[in-house]
Amino acid sequence: MGLRQFLIDTWGWLNFKPVFADPSTSNPNRRAFPSAYATWVPDDDVRRLAAYTTLAAYDGNQAGELAEVRDGPEARERREYGDPASFIEAITSDVLGDEQRIVVAGAEDEDDSPDAEEARAVQDDLLTWAEDEQLPMRLLQAERKAVGLGDAVYRLSWEPDKRRPVVRVMDPGFYFPVLGDDDGEFPVRVHFAWELPADPRRGLKDRLRRITYELGPIRPATTSSADRYGRPQRTWAGSEDEPQLVQGDAADEAGTIWRQYAWNDEPSSVTCYLTDATWLLEDLERTSDVDNLPMDKATYAQRSDGEVLNGLDLVIDFVPVIHLPNTVPAAGEHWGTASLAKVLQILDELAASDTDAARASATTGIPILSVSGLQDGRASLQVEPGTVFKLADGGRMDVVNTAPQLAQLLATVDTLRDRAAVNLRLPAVALGTHDPAQMPSGYALKISLGPLDKLVAAMRLARRHKYQLLLRFVQRLFIAGQHPDWVGRAVHPASLVFGAYTPTDRMGVLEEVDTAFAARLISLETALRMLAEGGWPIEDIPAEIERIQARAFDQAAALADATGDADAVREYLGLEPADPDNPPVPILTGPSAQRPEPPVPPAAETGANDAGQQQ
Structure with a gap:
């Protein structure tokens, strides 16, 4: 056996x-x-x-x-x-925090170097792009899929009409990467495929749509055209003997075509091709899978600018797809794990207990009566409000009380819900089912949130590099699309910073920051960042620094005493350079530079002497 x-x-x-x-x-x-x-x-x-x-x-x-x-x-x-949905939404909100900020490395520096100025410009443009693309809403869509299903997928594309990269959230059930032994988390060929139902009113049959991104060697230029049946296709630009290259490409003696991307130091021979095709399900053979479909039976889509999406050269050397796992994948794995994965059996028990409690509540609200000795001799009767029973001698009426059983079932429901929350590392305080006022101290509250801190830290670790990659791809697409504001720029390291997810003690954070800053243990930038993360409404740290310095006259006086440079003081206060036609105000420096006492008028001296003589 x-x-x-x-x-x-x-x-x-x-x-x-x-x-x-x-x-x-x-x-x-x-x-x-x-x-x-x-x-x-x-x-x-x-x-x-x-x-x-x-x-x-x-x-x-x-x-x-x-x-x-x-x-x-x-x-x-x-x-x-709805307990599963409640857990998913709680974890999603904790991972995202109360806000999300895009931070570019070097944008918060005080100096006016060209690199710092460019970093600030890149950060401002990324913030504008995030607002135009409604990035917070896209984040919520993707993160809820990642928490609930274990995986989420972002797909980026350059839209010529909008003149900006567009980000789309894809269902992970449509995502089919071709994973090789050495591809790891960055496959060179990715499919998005889903079935389209038939539409008899429009005369459409069941279809399969597949969008494919693939890295491959750079080929000669192609152009959009149509075949003899009027179906869109791509053909070679130029002739077969003299193929035409994309502007800026160069071929070596071996025939390899090289391209210099603005974000690379060395030329590359690889580019990304996009194909968007549709098949009738009846045309697919049993042996065909998503990676092996008959291309001669495909119908290709067209982009908004008329380009046929059949091996279209995107002029980028990366696949603009971000796979977002909910957890750090195991070694050699590509997929994440859903947050509810380990508590599904508890959820089944919870549903069974809820079902039993619902049935028991029916017998508690409408109790079962046992009546004997009725004068009319009926075997059964319907009990309604105001019903009067006429019993013979020795008759009796008993009530079956199921309230204790219902109370026990409800206690079981609460126990199972608490068990699921514990295994999910969601404290009752985080779920809003516990009164924080019952905590003996703020330290006890912080200790109770310890499991949630570790959960969120692990989940944000799985996301940190993915969102850095997404912002890097956005900058590259801006450059590849030749947006006027991005011509000549470099790709800057950028991160997506999530805000606080638990209630914070603002006064405690303020006291900690004030002590450290007064002791010169942290900079003003770090102090403001700590306040922002602690819940203080600071949206733009560099702008906040400028406003603080514009009113910091004591620090400006200290700077004048230390340097004696009036131009540095005006720059510190955010003032325009002094007019060269007006003489500068003298700055007294050093410990002996005290303001002299005003001279006593002679008349006053005479009066004082006369008064002394009279006395």
């Missing part, structure tokens, strides 16, 4: 559900997850797509509908009151 297959992989935490891992095959149920078994879906992605569907069902209070496929109609009677 053979043993049941014991499968351990990234989604092994779902093996406890028979609908996800059939006891005989360890594969997801085909009736429950039909989209995961589409002919074009690779076998390696079946469990991943089924896991996304299962997690989305929990998030949408539809786990009972999913279980109905195997357990029958009784599974629909389970009560689901």
Whole structure:
């Protein structure tokens, strides 16, 4: 007798559900997850797509509908009151914090060097781009998918009409990277694929759309055209004997084409190609998967500027796709883990307890009565308000009290919810179910938030490099799109900084910063950054520094005493240079430079002497 297959992989935490891992095959149920078994879906992605569907069902209070496929109609009677969604939203808000700021390295420096000026200009332009692209909303969309499903995906593209990069949040179920042994987290070929339903009114059949980004050797220039049937396509620019190169490219003796990108020091022979094609499902063979589709049966899309998206050279040497895992992937893995992964069994028990409590509440609100000795001899009766029972001698009425059982079920529900919160590392204070006033001290409150601090730190670690990469790609697309403001600029290191996620003691932060700054242990920039992170409403640190210095007359006087340079003092106060036609005000320096006493008028001296003589 053979043993049941014991499968351990990234989604092994779902093996406890028979609908996800059939006891005989360890594969997801085909009736429950039909989209995961589409002919074009690779076998390696079946469990991943089924896991996304299962997690989305929990998030949408539809786990009972999913279980109905195997357990029958009784599974629909389970009560689901939104606990999974509540946990997901709480973790998402904690990861994002109360604000998100774009910080460019060097933009907060006080000097007026060209590098600092350019860094400040880059930061201002990135902030403007984030406002135009509604980046906070995109962050919320992506982070909720990452927390709920384990993965999220950003797709960047240059839009000629908008003259800026556009960021889109993609469902991870549409994301199919071609992962090789050495590709790691940066695959050189990425697909986004999903099915389009039939539209009989428009005469459209079931279709498959696939968007592909691929890094490859630079080829000669191509141009948009149409075939003999009028379908859009791309053809070589120039002739076959003398192919035309993209402006700025150069070919060596071996025929390799090289291109100098503005963000690289050395020329590169690699570029990224974009293809956006659609197929009829009836034209796909059983042996075709998302990475091996018949290109001769594809219909290609066109960009807003008329360019046909069939191997379009994007003039960039990177794939503009950011995969955002919810957790730091295990060694050799590409995918993240959903936050609810380890507590799904508790959520099932919670739903079962809620269902039992709902049934028990019916018997508590409308109790069961046992009546004997009725004069009319009825075997059963309907009890309504105001009903009068006429009992014979020896008759009696008993009430079945189910209130204790209901109280025990509700206590079980609270216990399971607390157990899930503990395993998720979400303290009751963070969920808003505990009164902070009952904490003995602020230090006790801080200790209780310790598990949440570690959770958020680990999740932000998984995101830090990804958002740095996203901002780097945005700058490169601005440069590649030849935006007038970005011509001649370099790509600057930029980070997305998340704000505080727990209530902070502003006065405690102020006292700490004031002590450190007065002792000259931190700079003004660091002090203001600490205040901003502690909840103080400081939006622009460099601008705040300028406003502070414009009124810091004591520090300006100290600067004058130290340097004797009037121009440096005016620059410190943010004033314009002095008019050369007006003589500068003398600055007295040194300890002996005291203001002289005003001379006593002679008349006053005479009066004083006369008064002394009279006395």
